[in-house]
Amino acid sequence: MNRRELFGKFLRASGAAIEPEVIRASDGSYHGPPGGSRGSQLVAVMSGPFSTAGSPLGLSNLTQIPQFVAYLRIQAHPGQHGKVILASSYIYNCWNHFEDAAFAELWPNYDGRMDDGRSDTWVLQDVHWQNTINLADIYVYPEIWGETPLVTAYQLV
């Protein structure tokens, strides 16, 4: 079995592993409040650089267990050099060309010359500030292994 086949086998297994998470979410096994809830206090449940280096191929969802938030922001980390690919779990169907599954790509901002130093940023927000965004559904793949996009997620608890 060559490396390509090995990766394919691994990723098919990982893709299958997603399904139980969906079932767990339906059963109420998740972090924090359930999907669709709306609390009264805004809490940052995720912030700072997000590393995927510990995951095979450097691809990871934001959380392994479903966790529902009202606001999510992902930013290219200033000073880093690689693009950042954002995708759904469909990315497991594109195991050797992750960019073909991307619903968004964040361009790097390594020296601040572009756009007056603004970093490329992707934002998703529930219009009613309900906790409907499942962090486990959002996959992040920095093109350069070890790079760390900045992720912020707010939940109303």
Next chain:
Amino acid sequence: MLVMSPSGGPVTVDSVPVPLMSRSWMVTKLTIRPRLGQWSKILVGGPDLLPDESNSIAVLYPVPNGGEADAFTVQDPAGKNSIDISQIYVYATIPGDTPLVDTFYYRTV
């Protein structure tokens, strides 16, 4: 419980405007961005979109050398799945370019 689910990805555009999906698909949020590193302008419109930019609802400038990408975004303010992406067409001025589409829809799990 109510969950907002992601879908979308690159859409390949050849020589004519193409719908984002061939069958009706309702979403609550839609974003279209040029593929970073590609050189096409991206036209966004309805079924009457023409390659000369007639009837376009947005024209997105390419981002060939980095920087924040131009984007067209629409989101239902009431949090409903009200945007039928089969009625949204895109066109890339360079055949074969692949604008990125990201959509989110509400579903109950």
